[in-house]
Amino acid sequence: MRIWRRLALMVALVCAAPGLVLAQDLGTVQSQILVLDIEGLFNRSKAGQRITRDYQAERERLIASNRRIEADLRAEEQALTEKRPTMTPAAFRDLADAFDAKVRGIRQDNEREALDLERRREVAPLQLMRLAEPVLVQIMRDTGGIVILDHRQVLLRADVIDITDLAISRVDVAIGDGTRPVDGPPPEDGTPDASPDVTPDQLDPETAQPESTEPGTSQD
Template structure:
């Protein structure tokens, strides 16, 4: 019993700092990498450009909808005021024509809203096509055989997540393609 009480205080003492193992970030690279695809898209220049265009067109559509609403409200008010001076059959015809106009406008504006949503859908599809080569290059540099979407991975070491590297690589590639396209569209300097 005495031996146990002597051993316990020794175990409770902190380790000598010279003998404590150093905490070092693991340098593990795996043939399987993870990537936060949502973050990659949202933080990429391409994804941000798509979002800016979506917001710009969305604001324009909202302004157009507000103007249409104001115009239709005024037209409805005018029709309501004219009702007293109109024959019932004439008013019914005018009211039906107004209702048909409202329904047609609603169909047109709904189609514009769907087109607006398509900007996001097409943007994501184009993004995946554009970044494929960038991600293949990242895989080659790291010796990876596969990149998985981080959302489908239950548990992994943080060092296999290459989202930050992918964002940087994708942005570099996007800048180069954008600059090349702008250079090709620039007017030639005259001789």
């Protein structure tokens, strides 16, 4: 997935500043080369899980909405078909053409909404990485690291340099589920982060599109 390749390039940078002073042992492993499971950070952090939940909720909403629309269109098509014997061919064709245009418009709107949700879902991991960057920089300082590599780019490694679990725990403390300001105070112990309705940094899927329905063919 291209988003993960972009994140790999982003994380491999994070702070290779010359002259970086090795920090004192703060209870973390001291190593210049660190490894991070970027996808795991997204999937296992509170913010990533909240984004995924919001995405699923929005996806289900779109699917349910499309099913309702499809049912309404089928009922409208049936009603139009039943009127056909009482109408002239020209009058029926006008109504049929208007109905077909309505179906096409609805499909286009639904496709745009689905694509927009997909784009937001694709950029969500990148947005989370940007929020997490100060945390990753601090981990590098604490560990004496000069580079963070995507774990998929490393063939052989010692588990002691994998900072994924540490990054997840610190990101959870720093930004929670992502619904409070980054610089805001964390919630009190035992108080879960509030998760509002779907937010703009959310997500997209394959949503059921109303089937193309066309009334019976008119006969001149």
